[in-house]
Every structure is written in structure tokens, then in C-alpha cells.
Amino acid sequence: MDRRNFIKLTAITGTSVTLASCGNPENQLIRFVPDDDITPGIAEWKPSVCPVCQAGCAVTVRVMDADVDTVRNGQAGVVAMAVAKKLEGQPKDPISQGGLCARGQASIQITYHPDRLTQPMKRTGARGTGEFQPLTWDAAIAELVGKLDALAAAGDQKSLVWLARPRASRRAALASTFLTGFGAPAPVEYEFFNDHVLRSANLISFGREQLPTIDIARSRIVIGFGADLLGTWNSPVAQSAAYGRMRQGQPQVRGKLVQVEPRMSLTGANADEWVPAKPGTEGVLALGLAHVILANKLRPGDSGRSGAAIDGWSGGLQDYAPAQVEKITGVAAKRIERLARELVEFHPAVAVIAGAPLAHTNGLFNALAVNALNGLLGAVEQPGGVFFTPGAPKSAATRVRPDTLTTAKVLLLDDANPLFAMPAAMQVREALSKIPFIASFGSFIDDSSAFADLILPDHSFLESWVDVQPESGSIEAVSTSAGPVMKPLYQTRATADVLIEIAGKLKTPVTLPWKTAEDVSKSAASAGAATPAAPSAISHQPSAIKYAEPAFAGDAAQFPFHFLPYASQAFGDGSTAHLPWLQELPDPITSAMWSSWVELNPQTAERLNIAQGDLVDVTSPAGVVRAPAMIFPGIAPDVVAMPVGQGHEQFTRYASKRGVNPIAILAPQVVAEANTLAWAATRVRIARAGDADGSLIMFAGEMRERPQEGETR
Amino acid sequence: MHKWGLAVDLDRCTGCGSCVTACHAENNIPTVGPEQAGRGRAMHWLRVERYWEGDFPDVQLKFRPVMCQQCDAAPCEPVCPTYASHHTAEGLNAQVYNRCIGTRYCANACPYNTRYFDFFNPSWPKPLHLQLNPDVSVREVGVMEKCTFCVQRINGAQIEAKAAKRELKDGDIKTACQQGCPAQALVFGDLNDPESEVSRLSKSPRGTKLLEDVGTLPKVTYLQRQTQA
Amino acid sequence: MSDASTSRLSDDLLRPLLQTTWQFYALVAFLASIVLMGLGTWGYQMYNGFGVSGINNPIYWAFYITNFVFWIGISHAGTLISAILRLVNAGWRRPVTRCAEVITAFALMIGAMFPIIHLGRPWLFFWLVPYPSSRMIWPNFRSPLVWDFFAITTYLTGSLLFLFLPMIPDFALVRDKSSGIRRRIYGTLALGWRGTSKQWHRLESAMSIMAIAIIPVAVSVHTIVSFDFSMAPVPMWHSTMFGPYFVAGAIFSGIAGLIIAMAGLRKFLHLEEYLHPIHFQNLGKLLLMMSLLWGYFVFAERLTTWYGNEPYEIAVLRVTQKGSFAPLYWTMVVCNFVIPVIVLSLKKLRTIGGCVFVSFGVCIGMWLERFLIVVPSLGHKYLPYSWGTYRPRPVEIMITISTFAAMGLLYTLFAKFVPIISIWEMRAGEHPAPALMPSAMKEHALGETHA
Numbered sequence A: 001m002d003r004r005n006f007i008k009l010t011a012i013t014g015t016s017v018t019l020a021s022c023g024n025p026e027n028q029l030i031r032f033v034p035d036d037d038i039t040p041g042i043a044e045w046k047p048s049v050c051p052v053c054q055a056g057c058a059v060t061v062r063v064m065d066a067d068v069d070t071v072r073n074g075q076a077g078v079v080a081m082a083v084a085k086k087l088e089g090q091p092k093d094p095i096s097q098g099g100l101c102a103r104g105q106a107s108i109q110i111t112y113h114p115d116r117l118t119q120p121m122k123r124t125g126a127r128g129t130g131e132f133q134p135l136t137w138d139a140a141i142a143e144l145v146g147k148l149d150a151l152a153a154a155g156d157q158k159s160l161v162w163l164a165r166p167r168a169s170r171r172a173a174l175a176s177t178f179l180t181g182f183g184a185p186a187p188v189e190y191e192f193f194n195d196h197v198l199r200s201a202n203l204i205s206f207g208r209e210q211l212p213t214i215d216i217a218r219s220r221i222v223i224g225f226g227a228d229l230l231g232t233w234n235s236p237v238a239q240s241a242a243y244g245r246m247r248q249g250q251p252q253v254r255g256k257l258v259q260v261e262p263r264m265s266l267t268g269a270n271a272d273e274w275v276p277a278k279p280g281t282e283g284v285l286a287l288g289l290a291h292v293i294l295a296n297k298l299r300p301g302d303s304g305r306s307g308a309a310i311d312g313w314s315g316g317l318q319d320y321a322p323a324q325v326e327k328i329t330g331v332a333a334k335r336i337e338r339l340a341r342e343l344v345e346f347h348p349a350v351a352v353i354a355g356a357p358l359a360h361t362n363g364l365f366n367a368l369a370v371n372a373l374n375g376l377l378g379a380v381e382q383p384g385g386v387f388f389t390p391g392a393p394k395s396a397a398t399r400v401r402p403d404t405l406t407t408a409k410v411l412l413l414d415d416a417n418p419l420f421a422m423p424a425a426m427q428v429r430e431a432l433s434k435i436p437f438i439a440s441f442g443s444f445i446d447d448s449s450a451f452a453d454l455i456l457p458d459h460s461f462l463e464s465w466v467d468v469q470p471e472s473g474s475i476e477a478v479s480t481s482a483g484p485v486m487k488p489l490y491q492t493r494a495t496a497d498v499l500i501e502i503a504g505k506l507k508t509p510v511t512l513p514w515k516t517a518e519d520v521s522k523s524a525a526s527a528g529a530a531t532p533a534a535p536s537a538i539s540h541q542p543s544a545i546k547y548a549e550p551a552f553a554g555d556a557a558q559f560p561f562h563f564l565p566y567a568s569q570a571f572g573d574g575s576t577a578h579l580p581w582l583q584e585l586p587d588p589i590t591s592a593m594w595s596s597w598v599e600l601n602p603q604t605a606e607r608l609n610i611a612q613g614d615l616v617d618v619t620s621p622a623g624v625v626r627a628p629a630m631i632f633p634g635i636a637p638d639v640v641a642m643p644v645g646q647g648h649e650q651f652t653r654y655a656s657k658r659g660v661n662p663i664a665i666l667a668p669q670v671v672a673e674a675n676t677l678a679w680a681a682t683r684v685r686i687a688r689a690g691d692a693d694g695s696l697i698m699f700a701g702e703m704r705e706r707p708q709e710g711e712t713r
Numbered sequence B: 001m002h003k004w005g006l007a008v009d010l011d012r013c014t015g016c017g018s019c020v021t022a023c024h025a026e027n028n029i030p031t032v033g034p035e036q037a038g039r040g041r042a043m044h045w046l047r048v049e050r051y052w053e054g055d056f057p058d059v060q061l062k063f064r065p066v067m068c069q070q071c072d073a074a075p076c077e078p079v080c081p082t083y084a085s086h087h088t089a090e091g092l093n094a095q096v097y098n099r100c101i102g103t104r105y106c107a108n109a110c111p112y113n114t115r116y117f118d119f120f121n122p123s124w125p126k127p128l129h130l131q132l133n134p135d136v137s138v139r140e141v142g143v144m145e146k147c148t149f150c151v152q153r154i155n156g157a158q159i160e161a162k163a164a165k166r167e168l169k170d171g172d173i174k175t176a177c178q179q180g181c182p183a184q185a186l187v188f189g190d191l192n193d194p195e196s197e198v199s200r201l202s203k204s205p206r207g208t209k210l211l212e213d214v215g216t217l218p219k220v221t222y223l224q225r226q227t228q229a
Numbered sequence C: 001m002s003d004a005s006t007s008r009l010s011d012d013l014l015r016p017l018l019q020t021t022w023q024f025y026a027l028v029a030f031l032a033s034i035v036l037m038g039l040g041t042w043g044y045q046m047y048n049g050f051g052v053s054g055i056n057n058p059i060y061w062a063f064y065i066t067n068f069v070f071w072i073g074i075s076h077a078g079t080l081i082s083a084i085l086r087l088v089n090a091g092w093r094r095p096v097t098r099c100a101e102v103i104t105a106f107a108l109m110i111g112a113m114f115p116i117i118h119l120g121r122p123w124l125f126f127w128l129v130p131y132p133s134s135r136m137i138w139p140n141f142r143s144p145l146v147w148d149f150f151a152i153t154t155y156l157t158g159s160l161l162f163l164f165l166p167m168i169p170d171f172a173l174v175r176d177k178s179s180g181i182r183r184r185i186y187g188t189l190a191l192g193w194r195g196t197s198k199q200w201h202r203l204e205s206a207m208s209i210m211a212i213a214i215i216p217v218a219v220s221v222h223t224i225v226s227f228d229f230s231m232a233p234v235p236m237w238h239s240t241m242f243g244p245y246f247v248a249g250a251i252f253s254g255i256a257g258l259i260i261a262m263a264g265l266r267k268f269l270h271l272e273e274y275l276h277p278i279h280f281q282n283l284g285k286l287l288l289m290m291s292l293l294w295g296y297f298v299f300a301e302r303l304t305t306w307y308g309n310e311p312y313e314i315a316v317l318r319v320t321q322k323g324s325f326a327p328l329y330w331t332m333v334v335c336n337f338v339i340p341v342i343v344l345s346l347k348k349l350r351t352i353g354g355c356v357f358v359s360f361g362v363c364i365g366m367w368l369e370r371f372l373i374v375v376p377s378l379g380h381k382y383l384p385y386s387w388g389t390y391r392p393r394p395v396e397i398m399i400t401i402s403t404f405a406a407m408g409l410l411y412t413l414f415a416k417f418v419p420i421i422s423i424w425e426m427r428a429g430e431h432p433a434p435a436l437m438p439s440a441m442k443e444h445a446l447g448e449t450h451a
Ligand SMILES: Nc1nc2c(c(=O)[nH]1)N[C@H]1C(S)=C(S)[C@@H](COP(=O)(O)OP(=O)(O)OC[C@H]3O[C@@H](n4cnc5c(=O)[nH]c(N)nc54)[C@H](O)[C@@H]3O)O[C@H]1N2
Pocket: B098, B099, C133, C134, C135
């Protein structure tokens, strides 16, 4: 026994007696020897990675000493240990570049959340009720191993399903190696706001099944098609940093930002020009711009394979003359002409598409059209254009299929919340209730893990080995891995370690190339950031695609409005709705806090005599939600929008039963040739359902700087 | 003698709100919860003001992060009966929480409404309290609080420089909001140092002061957003 | 002198002191219970945090400060009536002065509570007070709140003296008419008054000094109260006319308060023979004058703001006149101007009932005036993004109500233990006795022309 342990023991025996005598119930034990070698009052900085989104910003964590009520060696007590205090962006990281988004700033509250699970849990109540009781790790692991062995015995390994949130980390590699070894299908990735369509399009246009990195900083004009570059899409911190440099970074030059979208996103709010085109016609607008350029020979016409993917490209896109395009998109022909000329004039220029335009039934066309425009603008792998981060590892994961959940006999949830993030019409609740055994590795009881039979809580990211090889956000390859910045607060275990232990405990053990979670993360260096992968030869050159009208669920007569769910700045897809800082963060556009709301164009609201805060019913062919109205000048009269993120049935004291979930009422429309949910393809009708009930909480008093008469509150 | 100032480049600022959360994290600012937030008690030392301009389809949204402007002629100071709100030698408007008796007069006098009152004792359900910054005091019910220009960082950096027997360099001090800002829209520094970035920016032709006509002599400079030619 | 009338006079005026009815106990119990509820509510607010009130960001002042200004305003009744009328020696003042001076004392005490009640940390109120602390930390003498402290304490001391001096002869009277412990108490209060002409002359000079001194104090007090607002760069607070505007308003509401008090005394203490319609009519004329003056101030303020068209002020003006505060605003105008001018300028309406009716209106109107000065401006300062609205919550409503109960309670108790009408002054009024009485007691032509 080493010296420190010896002192600890004496300290334990010594103090437990004295404390018992002065009867202090909660802490039977005080450690005089700190857990960590840290000087009280002196801050240290340790590296880590923001876990919240795929962007994978590297962070540096301020660590200081604190007295923590915790359990050590099975004994409760107060321990002086090093704890994380503040996250900052890692200045040397090409992604975060020293900054962080609000969600990254708040992610430290994941570790310190009062409702975080502290040990393995076993379901006691009915599925969904969220009633659990603790059990030991040995028992928990034994139970899961038992279930897996049973599958194996029945030769039914295929029906083990691993459902995870997409991650640009080695965790994905671990999972797929484990699953292949076990004989189960590859891990299934699901995220509501996924970029499948864009990856598929990039594969066709550029031979890269990968998200693009937009060199905003060096481009003189950026035209965005629904891509919330500055808010929620892809790598917002890297993109905002680049945006800052585009605006005021280079002397004498100030880049221009044009945003095409029917509902003003944070990016639209910062654009010099905001173009509310009809939903689902973004691709047509892109080709309209291309037409002007081709017709006037403003640029050499060849745009390689990206052009080839568009029907009629070689013919100069005759069907996309500005007048035509105006009819379809609602954007004035003159404006199209002007924008096209600007795109050529302000070289380098780049177009970027993401979000809603790809979530229409014709999403793939829209993406290919914008890709072709980029080809025409000479923006591919050129300064100020689109790049593809080299060495980003290809994920072995597959996309959710309709039968993914129904065929599962054992479901493992890794940070995925399908019950919240899939439309009710997809029958997730029914599927989950039927699955014989569900285990989750989550740190919280959320909508889906409330259905789990077993929860094996992971460490928080600050307590574990972390790594990331971002798919996008930087022109050069990035790979970050870092060790824990603090000791675990609770009896949790790194999911990687748990998987490795399970692999070994199986009747027919699965051999993994790693011994510990540390090995897994460290293997990042060898795996990620490798040599730039050359553009893969196109598997199949698809027949050149032409514009197909977007199809919508619900006919225009009965359901007159386009329904647009969008990723909220604070919660993204809802995965951070449990963090109090983010619940109270005023929404960047509306200033709402702790709320759900329905965005309505002022004229629309007036027509339906709906006032700010009035309750409205939003009814789609698939269902109805009720939320307060938000009068919103930046949205087309025939569109209503709702932020995604609230409306969790279960998600800690801060998010449970707060607000409503717009995903619930989406019809299960599918993007053609991309088998993914077309979440922007549902129509709705709205009706005033009641007077304001105070559920809309705004931080702003007044949002006009010179309020007109009557507008004063 | 230093004179601390901040430059806010409205042409870089995207309105993302990261600075707001960063300020909460750095300065132990409590969240008040939905009920109190609904009653107008939300505390954001730094708020990002947004104003709609025009109507659909020619509509625009303007962003403006507003924190204590650290006025040189601060209306919040003379009215304070206890000197809890007072001016420091380095030109900061300091707030002595222990001296504050909660008359809220200073907040009325502040033209920018950047002073926030503790209507209740703040609470951090365990273990959220572990995140609290030990360099910043936690305020109790009945006192006024506001942006301090991250004075703990200012003093910390000065002490470090002194210990290392070197001069404070421009950029040694970053406020939490500045450090968090992805777009690098905020620049903090010494206005008395003509070489400092903040001095340079404050002299920019785009530079303006908020409510300059009220005569508060703010030390925050707003670099106006440019419009595209 | 006819002993008959003299004794009848003292009998009438001493009756309340000597015999106690059950109604008295009932009334005291009722008022006291409300006051206790108010104190309890304040305790609740201190215990749970200031947030239980409706105050919010940015409306950091509301009901409490409104009550503060309102009660300090009411306190101007006594000083004006008695001091000014004493100086001009108006005969009709005799039965009125004391009821008036008492209002001053009590209204001040109540009003002075509010700067403490509204504190976030009331238990540290003494940091507003200049006392030699161990670290020699003085309050900030540049702060109008500290000026308030000096102004109010000065005014309170002055008014108490001013109230006490003319009570001395009556205390002596009660002393002579009573026995036992009563006799001892009143004896002490009478300060050994024997009614020698030397004492009369001392009393007279003391009273005229106080009468002169108290007037500038009164004026300064409400001027300083107005500075709490006009010193801050808040739209529509930052005004040069707030001093006189507040003083006029104070006197206005003060007279109204006095009329209500007198009518109450007249009814419950059966003082019909002493408080004649003429008294009410004269006070009514004063009230009419103040109403016109008030109207003039408001007109001047609103016109200059509207005409100057300064955007920040216009925002406040708009919300008060047309926006969410409009109903309150126009109620105020009706109560403070329309009704008083109509009722009081018509002789046949200027009855006791008429005056009392108007006075109630004026009290409501003047309370609203203070509310409308405090709240709309705070809710609409320079940056619209930070605008806000205010809804009172039960806490401040309860505390506000209880202050009116407190006024009633203190007044009832006072009338119970002290002759509410100055007996000796009434006597002096009935029988001018050149030899005995000091010259100041001789009727002044001016005084009677009122009748
Ligand atoms: N004669 C003599 N002199 C001594 C010493 C001695 O032993 N004898 N000891 C010396 C030593 S070791 C020390 S530490 C010093 C201590 O002397 P001081 O620093 O003066 O400390 P105290 O006298 O304990 O407190 C001073 C005042 O601070 C007030 N106070 C309390 N809390 C607060 C607060 O939060 N804010 C503000 N503004 N005021 C507050 C208290 O009410 C008290 O009136 O004295 C030194 N001087």
C-alpha cells in the first residue's frame, strides 16, 4: 500500500469516529488528502472536446479545486478534487479557433446536472413512466451479457440493433467493430437534422460522400440556400469565425452574404440580402442563376460531373430562364439576373445548401443543382469555395430504415432519442414498447430511455477520454483526442470500457483491438487525420436529374400553410433542452425563453385575428400541436415555423413537459433516392385556440427600435 | 493608469448569444426559471438586443450586444446612497454587493437598463454549484448586480504580470464574452494604450457610442454594421 | 366671560377623552387588524425575498415609491393650513388647525416607512443614515435618497413641535379636569402650564417662529422628494418643473385629506357646532385653487413634452396618454381637474358633501398621478428592447391598503387622547379679551370676511 492510501485509511478511521460522534448524517467521511494534485485556488487548463454536436470543437477546460460530496470506494464523503469550471474554445483548434457556441458554453452543465444518473438503473415501472431503481455494475453488465448470449444462442445476432447519434469520433469505430464481431448489423445512426441528402449529392457531384467545408473567410459573395451557417448547421463556430473574417477580416474587402429561405434564420438575419423563395424551389433558383451565367457566357460553361448530374445542363438549362424561374420560385426575374451577375463579378463566389431545402421530397435535386452552380462558379476546392476536409473517417454506420426498430430484439441506445426525434406517424412508441430488451448508455432519463429496461450511464465527456475527427469545418485535416479533465463524480462508467468488458464476458467473446476507452480514443491519431482520401470513383453515374415539384402531405386547400420545423439555436435537435442556461438563453431571433412558439407572418396573424402569445392549434394530416403565436416579420405569409427542441415527455426537471414538439405532427414523407425523412414536406392549417396563457416568455420588451403608435406595450 | 474599454463590431456580430452564456458561466449569474423569467426577472448582464426593420419581404433584423457601458459619467453612481455603485481608479463602474441595500435607484438612473436585481436568493441545485467561479462572489437576495468587465480577469492578469515582473500586454486580458465569441466581434483592452487593438477600433470611422446624447461617456464602442455596395 | 358657554365648549370637546363608546373599540380593532396584516405582509416579503412583489426589471420602483410620495404629499395639509392661516390670522382656522397638524405628523411617519419597505435589504436601512461606523463609511451625500433622509427627519421634528406647542394649554385643561394617572400623564405633557401671560407670550412667539419656519421646510421636503426623480436621466423624470409641481400636488392632496378628516370628526365626534359649513367652503375654495394650479402644471408639462417631440420622452407620453396607461391617466385628469373645477366653482355644490366627494376624488387622482410619474417612465427608457410592464401583486396591494388603515388608526387614537379641536383657541375666538389675550389672538379683519 502506498503512502497516500495509508494516510487515507488512517484519515478515514480517524475522522469517521469523530464525525459520527458529532452526528453529521450526510458525510460520514472526510478525506484530508485531495484526490488530485491541485493547488487550492490555482486554476489549471486541460484539453477536451465539446460533445454537443458533430462539429467537434476542441475546448480547453478551466479546472480548480472544490469540495465534492461523492462516493469513493463505496463510501460517501466530501472529497477535495479538481473540477471543471469553465469551457473555452481551444485557440489552436482550426474548428473552434478559440470560440464556442452557446451550446458548447453550456455543455459543462451536462456534467453537473442535478438530474444526471449516478449509477446503473433497472426499470421498475411500466415502459415510459421513467421509474427505475439502482443496481450494481456487475449485475447490470451481467444482465446485458445474458441478453446478448441469448441472442447468440438463438443464432439471432442480426436482431441486435445499435442506434446512435452520428459522431465523428472513434466511439463509432468501437461500436461497429463490436457489432461485426458479434455478428450484428452495422450501427444505425439517427439524427433528426441529418445531412444524408447532402452527402449523397456530394458523392454524385464531387465523388465525396462528405459534408463540405465552406471557405467563407476568403469568398467575396456567399449565397446560402437554407443553410444556417451562423446558427445551427454543420460547424457553426468555425463558420461564424470565417464569417467574421469575411466581413471585417481582409482590408478593403467586405464579403457579401445572400440567404435564400422562406423563414429568416440567424444566417438570414445577418445576410445583406434575404430572398424568401417558395419552399422546395431552391434548386430551380440555383439553376436559374446558372442559366443567366451560361446564357451570357459569363463563365466557362464546363462544371464537370456536378453539371453532368443536372438534366439539360449541356443545353444551357433552357427550361430555367429567369421568367420561368420567377413563376416557380416567386423570385423576380430581374433579381435573378442581378444576383447571377454579382456571383460572377464578386469572385470568388460560393453557394451552399443545407437544412429545409434538402428536406423536401425533391431535396436531392436541390442539392445537385447548388453543387452544379458551385461547379460553374469554379468554387470547388478553390480559395473562397467548397472544400472537403481530408482524412475524415468514413462512418460504417447505416441510416435508419422503416424496419430498424420493428426487427430489433435487443436495442442499444447510444445518445439517440428516436421517440422524440421521429414523427409520431412512424410509430416509434409502438415499436419501442414491442422490443423485448432495450438498454441505454445515456446520462439522463429522456423520452426514449424511459422505455429502456436497463440504463448504463456513461461518464460525462469531462470525465472520460474523448476524441474527434471532424468531417467538416476545416480545410486541413483535424484530429483531437484528450483524456479526462476531472475524476468521475459518480458511479458511472465510460461506455467504451463497458463495451470492451461485455465483449470479453460474452460466451463467445468478441475480440477488440483495444483494452480501454483510452486506447480507443488514442487510436484516433492513427485512424483519423490520415492521408487525404482521393475522390472515390462514382459507383453509378445516375441518370441526369431534372426538377420535380416538391410533394407535400396535406392538400393546399385543407392545409394552406407550409410547415417548417427548424433547429433551435439553444437546443439544436432538442438534445440540450435539459440545460438551464440554454432554456433561459433568449432565442437569437425572437428572444423567447423556456418556451415553444409558432411563427406567423404579421398579415397572416391579422387575417386570422391571432395576437402575439395567443394559443394556436397547428394541425397537419398527421396530428396537432398547440403553442403560443409569435408574430414574426421574417417569414413568408404562407409558411409557419416552429423551433425543434422543446416538448420532451421526459428529460429532467428543466425540460420535461415543457412546450411542444413539432416533429410529432410531421407526415412520414421521404426524400426521393435518399431514404431519409423529408421533414419540410408537411402542410398544416392553423386556428386560434385561445387567449395568451403566459406560456410565451419573452426577454425583449419591444422589438422595433422606433415603435409605431399602438405597438407600445 | 489603465482605462478599460470594449469594442463591439456589429459587422461581425451574428447575434448568436454565445457571449450571453459565457457571461453566465464566468460570473455566477443565476438562472431564475420560467416563472420568474415570465415576470421580467431574467438576469443577463449581457443581452443581445435585436430590432426588426421594415416589413416582409424587405425585412431586416439588427443585433446589438448590450452590457454595462462602464460610463465615465455614470448616472448610476451619484444616486447610490451607500457608494455600492462607484467609480474605480481604472475607470470601471464597480459594484460592491455587500454595500448594496437594494434601493434600485441606480438601475432607474442607468439609461441602458443593464443593472439586474436579485429578487430572490439564487439557487444552484447540487451539484450545479460545482461550476461556480471561485473568483466571483455569489450575490444574495436584495442586491443589484451587473457586468463588471470581468474585473476578476482584469485583476488576475495584472497580478500574474506583476508576479512575472513584466508589463501587461494588449490581449493579456480577455473578457469571458470576448473569449467565447465565435465571430470575434468583441475586443477588450486598455484605451490609454494608443497601440492597443481596442484603441485602434474605438477610433474607427464606424465607431459610435450607444445613447451618446445622454452624455454618459460610455467606454464601450459600437462599430456600425456596413451595408453592401 | 360666560362660564356656561365655556364649560359647554370644553365639555363637548373633551367628551371623546372622558367617555369611550363600543364603536370606538370596534373601529380601533378593525383598523388595527388591517395594519397588522400589512406588517405581516412586509415580514413575508422580507422573509421570502423582494420577488414576491410585482416589481421587475426595468420597473424597479412602483407602488411603494408611489405611496411614499403620496403620503409625504398628504403631510402638507397641516403645515399649510395651520401655518399660513395662523400667519394671516384667519379666524375660521381655529377649529381646523389641530386636525390638520395631526395629519402632517402621521402622514410623514407613514410615508417615511416606504423608503425602508422598498429596500432589497431593509435590515441595512441604517446605512442610509450618517452614523460614525467603525470604518467611517458615510452615506453618499450626493444621493437624493440621502437628501430625503435629512429633509424628512427635519420636517418630522418641526411638525411634531408645531403640533405640540398649541396643545400645551389644552393638556393643562385636561390635567385640571382629570385625576389619578391621567392627571399625571397630562400634567407631564402640559409642562407645568399655568396660563400666566408670560407663558402666553412665550407660546405665542414660539408658535409664530414655528409657523414661519415650517413653511420653507415643507416646501423643501417635497422639492427634494421630486429630486428623487428629476435628478435621474429618465425620460419625463428629468424635468426642471418637478419641484414646484410636486409641492403644488402635495398641498392639493393635503387639503383633500384634511377635508375628509374634518368631515369624519364632525360626524363621529358630533362637532357640528364647531366645524361649520363655512370651514368646508373655505377649504373648498383653496382646493379649487390648487386644482387649477395642478391643471396648469400638467398642461405645461405635457405640452412642452409633446411640442418638443423628443423621441424618448414621446414614447413615455404616448404610452401614458394613449397606451396601456391611458385609462389610469384620464381617470386622474377627471378626479384632479374636471370634477373639482365643476363642483367647487358652483356655490350651491360647494357643500360639505360636495367638498368631501371632491376630496376623495382628489386623493385617488393624486395617488394615480404619482403612480403615472413613476411607472410608465421606468417601463419605457431609452432602449425599447429593455422596455417592460408592471402588474402589482397582492403583497404591495395589501401593504398599500394597510397604510390607509394606519392613518385612520393613528388619527382615531389621537382624537381619543387629545382634544382634536384646540379648546383654548376656540375660546379665544369666542371671547376676545384684550387684557388677557396676546395680540395674536385678536381677530383679524381678513379672518372674518370669509364668513
Ligand atoms: N486595537 C487593535 N487593532 C487591530 C487589531 C487588534 O487586535 N487590536 N487587529 C488587527 C487585525 S488582525 C485585523 S484583521 C483588523 C480587523 O479590523 P477591521 O478590518 O476593521 O475588521 P472589523 O473591525 O472586524 O470589521 C470592520 C467593519 O466592517 C463591517 N462589515 C462587516 N461585514 C462587512 C461587509 O461585508 N462589507 C462592509 N463594507 N463592511 C462590513 C463590520 O460591521 C465592522 O463595522 O484589525 C487590526 N487592528
